[in-house]
Amino acid sequence: MLEIENVTKNFGALTAVDNVSFRLGDTTISGLIGPNGSGKTTLFHLITGFYKLDTGNISFLNRKIDGLPPHIISRKGIVRTFQQTRVLPFLSTLDNLVAAAPGQLGENILPLFFRPARVAKEEAENREKALSILETLGLTKLRSTPAGDLSYGQQKLLEIGRVLMADPKLIILDEPTAGINPTLIRHLVTILENLAEQSVKIFLIEHNMPLVTELCDKIFVMDSGSLIFSGTPAEVHNNPRVIEAYLGREKDAAEA
Amino acid sequence: MTGYYTQLIVNGIVAGSIYALFAVGLAMVYGVFKFINFSHGELITWGGYLALMFSSPPIALPLYLAVIPALLLTVGIGLAQDCFVFRPLRQSNPISILIASIGLSYLLRNGIRLFWGSDLQSFNLPLSTGIIFGDIYITRIQILMVLSALLFFSILYFLLTRTLLGKSLRAVSDNIELSSIMGINMRKVTWTIWILASVFAGSGGILLALDTSLDPMMGMNSLIKAFAAVLLGGAGNIWGALVGGLFIGITENLSVAFISPDYKDFISYGLIFILLLIKPRGFFGIAGGVR
Amino acid sequence: MDYLYHILIIALIYSIFAQSLNLELGFTGLYNFGHIAFFGIGAYASALLSLSGVPIPVAALIAIGLAGIAGAFLALPTLRLSGDYFGIATLVFAEMVHLLFLNERDITRGPMGLPNIPRPDWIGTGVTSLPLLLAVVFFAAAVTFILLRIITNSPFGRSLKVIREDEFVAQALGKNTFLIKTKAIVTGSAFAGLAGVLWAHYITYISPSDFTLQETILVLLCIVLGGKGTHWGPVIGAFSIIFFAEFIRFIPIPSEYTRFVAPLQGMIYGFILVIMMLKRPQGLISESRGQRTTNA
Numbered sequence: 001m002l003e004i005e006n007v008t009k010n011f012g013a014l015t016a017v018d019n020v021s022f023r024l025g026d027t028t029i030s031g032l033i034g035p036n037g038s039g040k041t042t043l044f045h046l047i048t049g050f051y052k053l054d055t056g057n058i059s060f061l062n063r064k065i066d067g068l069p070p071h072i073i074s075r076k077g078i079v080r081t082f083q084q085t086r087v088l089p090f091l092s093t094l095d096n097l098v099a100a101a102p103g104q105l106g107e108n109i110l111p112l113f114f115r116p117a118r119v120a121k122e123e124a125e126n127r128e129k130a131l132s133i134l135e136t137l138g139l140t141k142l143r144s145t146p147a148g149d150l151s152y153g154q155q156k157l158l159e160i161g162r163v164l165m166a167d168p169k170l171i172i173l174d175e176p177t178a179g180i181n182p183t184l185i186r187h188l189v190t191i192l193e194n195l196a197e198q199s200v201k202i203f204l205i206e207h208n209m210p211l212v213t214e215l216c217d218k219i220f221v222m223d224s225g226s227l228i229f230s231g232t233p234a235e236v237h238n239n240p241r242v243i244e245a246y247l248g249r250e251k252d253a254a255e256a
Numbered sequence: 257m258t259g260y261y262t263q264l265i266v267n268g269i270v271a272g273s274i275y276a277l278f279a280v281g282l283a284m285v286y287g288v289f290k291f292i293n294f295s296h297g298e299l300i301t302w303g304g305y306l307a308l309m310f311s312s313p314p315i316a317l318p319l320y321l322a323v324i325p326a327l328l329l330t331v332g333i334g335l336a337q338d339c340f341v342f343r344p345l346r347q348s349n350p351i352s353i354l355i356a357s358i359g360l361s362y363l364l365r366n367g368i369r370l371f372w373g374s375d376l377q378s379f380n381l382p383l384s385t386g387i388i389f390g391d392i393y394i395t396r397i398q399i400l401m402v403l404s405a406l407l408f409f410s411i412l413y414f415l416l417t418r419t420l421l422g423k424s425l426r427a428v429s430d431n432i433e434l435s436s437i438m439g440i441n442m443r444k445v446t447w448t449i450w451i452l453a454s455v456f457a458g459s460g461g462i463l464l465a466l467d468t469s470l471d472p473m474m475g476m477n478s479l480i481k482a483f484a485a486v487l488l489g490g491a492g493n494i495w496g497a498l499v500g501g502l503f504i505g506i507t508e509n510l511s512v513a514f515i516s517p518d519y520k521d522f523i524s525y526g527l528i529f530i531l532l533l534i535k536p537r538g539f540f541g542i543a544g545g546v547r
Numbered sequence: 548m549d550y551l552y553h554i555l556i557i558a559l560i561y562s563i564f565a566q567s568l569n570l571e572l573g574f575t576g577l578y579n580f581g582h583i584a585f586f587g588i589g590a591y592a593s594a595l596l597s598l599s600g601v602p603i604p605v606a607a608l609i610a611i612g613l614a615g616i617a618g619a620f621l622a623l624p625t626l627r628l629s630g631d632y633f634g635i636a637t638l639v640f641a642e643m644v645h646l647l648f649l650n651e652r653d654i655t656r657g658p659m660g661l662p663n664i665p666r667p668d669w670i671g672t673g674v675t676s677l678p679l680l681l682a683v684v685f686f687a688a689a690v691t692f693i694l695l696r697i698i699t700n701s702p703f704g705r706s707l708k709v710i711r712e713d714e715f716v717a718q719a720l721g722k723n724t725f726l727i728k729t730k731a732i733v734t735g736s737a738f739a740g741l742a743g744v745l746w747a748h749y750i751t752y753i754s755p756s757d758f759t760l761q762e763t764i765l766v767l768l769c770i771v772l773g774g775k776g777t778h779w780g781p782v783i784g785a786f787s788i789i790f791f792a793e794f795i796r797f798i799p800i801p802s803e804y805t806r807f808v809a810p811l812q813g814m815i816y817g818f819i820l821v822i823m824m825l826k827r828p829q830g831l832i833s834e835s836r837g838q839r840t841t842n843a
Contacts, residue, residue, distance in 0.1 A: 048719065074721035082719070088712040090834065091705070098702075099709050100720045106702030107722070109730060113697070123702060166720055292631045341821055351578055352824045354631055355771060358580070359820025362764050366813030373806065476760065480642065483635060518650040525639045525646070532636050533624050 001025070001201060002047070002078075002170060007056035007066075009042055016042040018225035019056075024170075024203060028196045031212040032205045033236075034222035035245060040205045041083055043222070044174055048080045049073040060170070075102065077169030081162075081176065083205075085155040089148025093139055096147045096158055097130035098123070100165035126165075133161045136191065153180035160191060171195070173204040177211060189215065213237070221245065259391025264509045270398045270467070272505020273405035273498075277460035278482035279489065280412065280497040281453030287429035288449055291350055292483070294357040295337055296457060297475030298364035303330045303458025304465035304474065305372055308379060319379070327458045333364070334454030338446060361476070368472045378469040401463045408456060409498055416494065421448060477521070481508075484528045550793075552677040558789040559681075559688040560745050565769040565781035566695055567738030572767075573775035573834075574699050575731045576711030578634040580763055581621070581641030585736040587758030589614040589743025591648060591655060594664045594753055603667050607744045614740025615733045617644075622732040626725055641763065648755035660754025664747050684745055688782075691738055696778055698734065707731055711776075761813075768816050771823050774830030783831065788816075 002024040009017040017039045024030055032040050045051040047058060049070040058066040065073050074080075088096050104126065105111045106119040134140045137157045142150060147158060156176065163171050176192075177185045185208075192202060192215065206212045212219060213233040221229040221236060223245040229236065236242055278300060285293045306329050309315065310322035317325075341360055345353050386395045416422035424440040425448060464474065481504050489500025504524050511523040564586055571577040589610045596606035625636040648655050655661065666672060670679045698704055709717045710724050717724050747753050765788065773784025795812060823830065 050715065050718075069723075070715075070718035071721045071723050074719055079721075080719050082715070086713050086716045088709055088716065090712055091708060095705060099705050102721050104702045104706075107706045107727070109698060109703055109734065112701045112703060119701070162720065292635060341825070344825055348824070348828065350630055351576075352828045354578065354634060355767065356821050356824035358764065358767070359817045359824065361817070363814050363817030363821065366810040366817060369810035370807055370814065374810075480639060516650070519646070522643060522646045522650075525643045528639050529624065529636065529643075532628055532632060 001061055002203070003057075003059045004043075004047070005057040005059075007043070007046060007058060008054050009039075009046055009051060010054055015225050017046065017053075020222070020225075020227045021056075022220055022227055022230060024201065027201070027218040028199075029192065029202045029204070029216050031216035031219045032203065032222065033207070033209070033212060033219060037224075038222040038245075039225040040222055041174055044080065044172055044205065047073075048078060048172060074166065077167075078172060079163045079166045079168035079170075080172040081159045081174055083174040083178070085152065085159055087147035087150070087155045087158050087162075090146055092144050093147050093150065093158060094127070094130055094134065094143040097133055097161055097165045098126050100162040101126040101129070102166050130161075130165060133164050136164075136194075137161045138187065153184040156180050157184065157188065157191075160188065164195070168200060170201045170203060173202065173206075175205050175207065177206065177208055185211065261510070261513065263392050264513055265506055266392055266394055266398075268506030268509035269502060270394070270401050270505070271509060272485075272502035273402045274460045274464050274501070275478065275481045275485050275504050276489075276498040276501025277405055277408060277456045278478050279485035279501050280409070280494055281456040282479070282482050283486045283497055284429075284449050285453055286486070288425075288445070289342065289346070291342075291353045291357065293337075293342075294354070294479065295361035295364055296453065296482070297477075297479030298361050298368075299330055299334055299454050299457035299475070300461035300464070300478055301368055301470075301472060301475035302333055302364065303327065303454075303461035304470050305368055305377075306330060306458075307462040308372075308377060308465065308470060311379065319381075323459075323462060326462065327455055330458030330461075331451050331454040334450040334457075335447065338450050343446075365472050365476065372470075372472075374472055376469045376471050379466055381466070395467070397463070397466045401467060404459060404463060405498070408459065409494065412452065412494055415452075421445075425449065480528070481505075481524050484524050484531065487528060487531045549677055552681050554789060554793045556677075556681050556684050556749055557793075558786045559684045560742050560749070561766065561769060561789055562782045562785035563688050563691045563745070564739055564742035565766050565773070565785045566691055567735045567742065568766055569770050569775060569777075569781040570695060570699065570707075570738070571731055571735040572770060573777070573780070574704060574711065575707040575728060577728060577731065578630065579637045579732070579735070580634045580767070581637035581639070581644075582735070582739055582766060583758050583760075583763045584621075584641040584644040585614040585618060585739035586743040586746070586762070587644060587648060587755075588617050589740030590747035590753050590758070591661070591743075592740075593744040594661045594747040595654065597665050597748070598661065598663070603665060603748065607741075607748075610744050611737050611740040614743065615737035618733040618736025619729060621736075622729040626728050626732075638760070638763075641758075641760070645755055645758055648758065655755070658755060660752060661747075662752045664751045664753065666748050666751065680749060684749070687741060687745060691741065692778070692782070695738070699778070703727075703730075708776075764816065764820075768820055771820060771830055774832035774834065776834040777830070777832045780830050780832045 004023065005021050007017055007020045008015065020043065032043070034040050042051065046053050049065070049068055049072070053066055056066070057064060060076060060078060063076070065076065088099065091099065105115070105122055111119055131140070131143070134143055137160070139154060139157065139161070142154065147155065150158060160173070160176065177188060189211070196202060216233060219231065219233055219236045220227060221242050228245060229239050229242050231239070278296070282293065282296050285296065303326060306326035307319070307322050310317050310325050311319045337360060341356050342353065345356055386393045387399070416426060421444070424445055427440060428442070428445050461475065464478070482501070485497055485500035485504050487500070488503055489496030489498065504527065507527065508520050508524045512520060515523070568579065568582045571579045571582070592613045593606045593610035596609060597603045621637065621640050625633055625640070628636055649657055666676070670676050670683065699707070706717065706722055706727055709720070709722065710727060714724055769784035769788050770781050771784070772787060773782065774780030792812065795808060800808060
């Protein structure tokens with residue numbers, strides 16, 4: 001469903017993503033791994049339109065999406081989270097979710113005055129949906145708390161909830177479990193697996209290898225901006241290049 | 257007729273060298289502290305008015321001596337700005353700092369009006385005789401303006417490239433957090449920046465006042481030009497501020513030949529607008545700071 | 548009593564002006580330092596049209612529309628800029644508009660200004676018209692308050708806050724942030740135009756010096772003092788500032804000192820801005836965090 005062809009992104013003299021090509025077919029959950037600075041997050045920014053690519057093509061459901069602004073890509077069904085949690089701190093937990101509902105009529109000014117009943121109905125439906133997502137996330141009690149007051153892990157969950165609210169076809173998660181405790185990680189895994197059953201595709205960056213192995217059907221490995229390997233978790237574990245990319249880097253770091 | 261244009265260009269160089277003095281201070285503060293200091297304009301105004309005060313009765317120092325206490329007090333105002341407002345706000349969000357600097361600017365501008373009134377004032381100098389080169393007329397003050405700008409820029413260049421203090425200054429504008437970890441004396445760097453910015457602004461203000469006149473709005477008007485110069489030249493290079501200042505000065509003076517003089521300011525404002533459109537983060541990146 | 552009418556009218560006009568800026572600054576996080584331009588455009592347009600014989604209600608509507616269009620004109624190029632750059636660009640825009648008022652003498656009469664701006668016949672002139680004028684201005688202020696309250700409490704208002712809190716998140720959630728911000732600026736500018744229209748027809752004389760950075764700072768102060776991003780904050784701010792300014796006039800000051808009054812007042816305003824940022828950046832009323840932003 002997602003096709004990436006010869007994508008390159010330079011920042012000045014640095015090539016952050018170097019001629020990367022791959023496709024995300026029918027795989028339900030795919031992982032993207034690689035050492036820090038290998039270009040994973042940059043690639044996510046390129047897919048979601050936050051960075052403009054220098055060369056190459058990206059298409060989603062057979063339509064070209066590179067060059068489109070982020071909000072259009074989001075409306076086409078690719079919805080993302082950010083590496084550092086970005087909840088809307090002053091808005092309530094519930095409003096963080098309701099705000100994410102796509103295509104709200106009430107986000108235009110004129111319908112507020114000419115079709116108020118329709119806007120109210122839509123808002124009530126979105127609110128109901130948001131409440132049921134809060135239930136799934138286990139955050140119902142905190143619904144009127146400002147999102148900025150939630151714990152780090154709860155904020156991470158809320159971000160996932162926000163993505164769910166947006167009716168995505170493909171979810172892009174940048175380190176969803178970084179910095180949260182094991183109980184919450186299990187909770188998150190359950191949520192992701194449930195999603196996968198509802199035929200939503202998931203593509204995630206993750207450093208927690210056991211988790212990647214458990215969750216993902218297919219893993220892509222990047223190093224220094226290039227895609228060096230892709231395959232099943234078992235294949236990745238036994239591939240010498242992948243091991244070198246990780247261990248070699250650590251050896252360099254140890255010597256430095 | 258070529259004489260007319262040359263004269264306009266000379267006027268532009270004179271005005272531009274002063275804009276450059278304002279611009280470089282604005283850019284240095286932006287480079288390190290990452291905010292546009294609206295009250296920078298009031299350092300310009302206070303410099304001019306203080307020199308007027310020390311050179312008029314009852315103190316009545318000769319002008320070249322009056323400049324010294326005037327600049328010292330301007331530096332005092334600059335350091336006080338940092339000490340009482342900007343240092344306590346250093347961790348605040350950028351907008352709070354911006355609003356505070358607007359408030360500070362208004363406070364200081366009305367301070368001028370309180371002490372000296374709102375009317376135009378000028379130094380009671382004997383009408384300085386100009387020098388004529390062919391078709392071009394230039395006053396001694398104007399020559400002094402250009403020479404001072406060159407002198408100040410040379411000193412700054414020497415300071416930044418040949419001294420340890422200059423090196424720490426450049427390091428700080430690259431990365432303020434890292435620099436304080438690396439043992440750079442932040443207090444010293446902060447003081448240096450505010451002292452330099454204040455001296456440059458104050459001297460520019462005095463020179464501008466000598467050439468034209470004094471009014472409480474002179475700082476604010478010059479600030480917008482200086483900002484245009486920073487956008488144009490970029491803070492990436494102190495010579496960038498000089499070039500940017502000269503460009504703004506020459507453009508607005510040359511425009512007089514083509515459109516009504518009433519629209520002189522309109523031209524430089526329009527230029528800022530266009531610059532922001534094509535280079536939203538400024539040429540050479542203002543965020544680059546002093547280098 | 549007549550003087551009280553006058554103060555109330557001015558305070559209500561300023562409350563409309565402050566509320567219109569609050570939509571941009573408080574709710575959307577757009578630091579528009581050139582908002583006075585739209586107040587001025589509203590005032591000049593309505594004054595010029597009605598002076599040339601256009602019926603006042605029509606002139607007023609056209610003026611409000613023009614202010615809104617001018618808002619779009621400002622928004623299109625400047626909205627790509629972030630934070631302080633947007634602030635500078637808007638400030639420069641207002642200076643350019645001011646210079647146009649000053650220099651297009653054939654149209655605006657330049658620094659001499661426009662005198663004898665008409666009022667509707669049924670309001671009339673002189674002291675007797677004051678209660679009626681107050682009623683009209685109060686009605687306009689109430690309508691502004693209600694409309695802006697509906698707008699900001701709606702899903703649209705929530706999307707403004709999403710943009711204010713994190714523009715990247717808004718984009719990632721499929722919000723066309725550019726369009727939404729443009730709508731906020733156009734709406735804000737139109738209401739600023741309304742305030743300008745009321746000003747022009749109440750004072751009946753306008754000149755370019757009414758529309759300068761000084762007024763921008765005054766309205767900024769109203770919002771910062773009252774509490775940005777709240778419904779009542781700008782209203783309370785506007786009333787506090789206007790009543791303070793008028794109160795000063797009643798202090799018996801020997802005539803040789805009167806020239807110090809205006810600068811001192813300015814210093815106090817500047818000082819309040821600085822102190823608010825240092826001690827209470829959220830304003831007198833703070834935006835309640837986590838409040839439900841929708842009425843449903």
